[in-house]
Amino acid sequence: AAILSCSDARVSPDIIFDAGIGDLFTVRTAGQVIDDAVIASLEYAVDVLGVRLLVVLGHQNCGAIKQACKEYEALLHELTADAEDSLMAADSISDIDERICDSDSIMMRTVGFSIWQAHESELESAEDFERVHIARTIEQLVERSEVIQRALAEDRLMITGARYQLDSGKVEVLSF
Structure with missing residues (x-):
């Protein structure tokens, strides 16, 4: 299996899944954020190593x-603080996707869209944000990688999302 997970030291896929050396192909980034290097690594795992399962953890x-979340809340506050009435506030908020794209923060430009998507779906808890981000990460992997698209179409690959619960040590397998 290939696993894209967060680089948080508390979340080691090899330990979580009780895997031996070489059992898992692991790619780790803060917030399991995707860039070209992540995609290239996962494509290598799929095309060259022949992994049949990709987990976004x-x-x-x-x-x-x-x-x-902090950056998103600050952006919302900034957009609505100057608005004289609720109509102006609504117009400001409608531009939020542009503001996220233009953010100086890489984390905001990546994870911020997941938080925005969760807010749009009226989801407000940190757990919801985490689940939405996992789902959005899977969507991005499929959209951005022809290798992954092809492997899925040919039934050579399955992708699933999972969320590790630090307090219990359990892995919640997500279905979308």
Whole structure:
């Protein structure tokens, strides 16, 4: 299996899944954020190593999600603080996707969209943000990688999301 997980030291896929050396192909980034290097690594795992399972593993109390939440809330406050009435506030908020894209913060430009998507779905808890981010990460992997698309179409690959619960040590397998 290949696992894309957070780089948080508390979330080691080899330990979580009781795997031996070389059993898992693991790619780790803060907040399991995707970039070209992540995609290239996962494509290598799928095309060259022939992994049949790709797991996007998020976790409880993710610092990257918390940071993006703070930045998102600050952005919302900034957008609505100057608005004289609720109509102006609504117009400002409608531009939020643009503001997220233009953010100086890489975490905001990546994880921020997951938080925005969760808010749009009226989800408000940190756990919800984590689950939405895992789902969005899977969507991005499929959208951005022809290798992964092809492997899925040919039934050579299955992708699933999971969320590690730090307090219990359990892995919640997500269905979307």
